[in-house]
Amino acid sequence: MKGVMIQGTASDVGKSLIVTALCRMLANEGIKAAPFKSQNMSNNSYVTLDGREIGRAQGIQAEAARLEPTVWMNPILLKPRSDQHSEVVFLGKAIETFSGYAYREQFYEKGIEVIKKSLDHLKENFDAVVIEGAGSPVEINLKDREIVNMRVAELADVPVVLVADIDRGGVFATIVGTLDLMEPQERQRVAGLIINKFRGDITLFEDGIQWLEERTGVPVLGVLPFVENHMIDAEDSLSLHTQFSNTKKGILDIVVIQLPFISNYNDLEPFLFEEDVSLRWVKHASEFGRPDAIIIPGTKSTISDLENLKEKGLDRLIQNHVDHGGLVVGICGGYQILCEELVDEAGSDTGALNFTQKGLGCIPAITTFYKEKKVNRVIGKYHKCTGLPANQQVVGYEIHLGKTVVSKKEFPFLTLENGVEEGYFANDGQIIGTYLHHLFHNDEWRNHWLNMIRKRKGIQLQEPTFIRNFKDNKYEILASKIKSHLKWDLLKEIINQGSTR
Incomplete structure (x- = not known):
């Protein structure tokens, strides 16, 4: 399968936004690329044409790819109902509420089965797949039964690009630490690094790029700027504060x-x-x-x-x-x-x-x-x-x-x-x-x-603000901005190689 998986050193490092941009960039080059996330945990969902529920991020990514969203793009959606229980939405339909422990013990094999089925469907119907991971791929206590990161990259047999958030600090430690905690076969699958949410003068980070490439042996594919007010729908409550942090003090x-x-x-x-x-x-x-x-x-x-x-x-x-x-x-x-x-x-x-x-x-x-x-x-x-x-x-x-x-x-x-x-x-x-x-x-x-x-x-009445006219344009703006800070030709080679290095 041709494609790439975007994994992160932590939650909320910008994986969803990067996948959204990549979907539009590939669509602009005539490549029919489907987004995919095996398992999403979010109460922010998207309703497909046939009345099924998927994660909102995958619905938005499909829109960016100029595709109609389907359940094959997000076969498992977990919707938290308490601190310990989540409703399981399976292929778009709610089936049961599990505790975290019960879900891991009882649902793993069924999850692997539907992920394989979804990947087969996407392989048959699309030119490439852009896969989004979840959280970190090196949560040691969860790795033996995880179905969201390296296990999915293995099933799809696609290379991985690791994303780190420089805005929260500790970017060198998070990248090196994440790679160090991977198994050798997982580490070999990592084909590139992306530094996200950079503020300021990029020339001040050139020594950092050189150090990372020498230390890890993995190319840095880009240093992406902190994108203010991108207006791409957020995925979950971790993004809520960021999404609305610049709210104006209107009357x-x-x-x-x-x-x-x-x-x-x-x-x-x-x-x-x-x-x-x-x-x-x-x-x-x-x-x-x-x-x-x-x-x-x-x-x-x-x-x-x-x-x-x-x-x-x-x-x-x-x-x-x-x-x-x-x-x-x-x-x-x-x-x-x-x-x-x-x-x-x-x-x-x-x-x-x-x-x-x-x-x-x-x-x-x-x-x-x-x-x-x-x-x-x-x-x-x-x-x-x-x-x-x-x-x-x-x-x-x-x-x-x-x-x-x-x-x-x-x-x-x-x-x-x-x-x-x-x-x-x-x-x-x-x-x-x-x-x-x-x-x-x-x-x-x-x-x-x-x-x-x-x-x-x-106070004075206003005429409507027609935001629906901005919807498609925001994908173009995001894709253009991200592309200008990426080694796009190298990333396309990674996507087209179709398997691990």
Whole structure:
């Protein structure tokens, strides 16, 4: 198989971003290159056309490669539900929740089997594969049953490029230490090094490049700059702080409740393009302040995160905000948290049958959790009772357990293309609940909602910012920037050689 595997000396060194750039660079040269990650751990997921779940990073990488994402690009997705348990999504469908120990003991052979099957499928249908590793390849306590790094490189029989993050410091030690901890046959598979997140004058690192190549015998393929505001959707919560660290101090103060098991927080990334918006992530009551609006995002463990809100006193602050006419939007798990009552009938959210918890009571509804998860892409229009443009299309996707039934006659938010009424809309949009992820990626809707806030504050209304026009261009910009700092011809030779050196 032609291809390469991008591994890292640690988590969050930039593997996902580099794979995204490589996918676009290869696509620009007419090479049909598929992204692949054997096992992803993230609550930030992507819904394929056939209603399956994969890691969001692989969905984005496929878009960069100008391909339609499929489950073969990420056959195993682990979605954390607690500190010790994760839901296993197997070929796009949730099958079971395991503890870390049980997963390692019971799932290894099944994991190897589906990884082989996925690689065979990609080999038959694509010119090359760009594989992303996970964490570090030399976690000694996990190596005997790992299915994310060198074992995958061996199954695919592709060379490895090792990436290190210079921004966190200790780059020489992490590279040399990682190589030293590899087995000889693993070490032989490493065909190149990439230094990522470099700041400042590259000429100051030339001696470092020479030392690394002499010390390791492995060529340095590039020293990549720290890419600010790249606007490529982040993969998981490790990237959340980085992704939103440069949020502007705009006049519109929007608070996002940072839930412990937050999922699909990329729902909020469009606000980074709005010049007058300040997006604040709030974990504790002391950080709450007096926001113009609150967004409660999705979560993988709704009742657990609801209880966390109550323990921290954030529930009372949100309720007081709503009682005084403040705007609030709940998306997916956030919608469920705003309800009057949550009933875990099947034990699918808490593990306890018929467990009941009081919600925040901002929406007169009961959410009941069933066993089956609903996953699909959605097209809809604003419900006629909302007073919003009835012919304006809204696009997104659903990933949720549970069904929410409104007990009082209020307005639904959307009418889906199958005629189903969805969500909750009250007081001219003061309170909104919906299962629709990517709601704020709809530029006209986001502008309408922000103009509601601007009108309340007595400031000038704005025209929409059409971020959808930037989507493909951001891949081009990223690829161009990365390519200019790579030994691209040498890397292409590594990719084309099709096996280890």
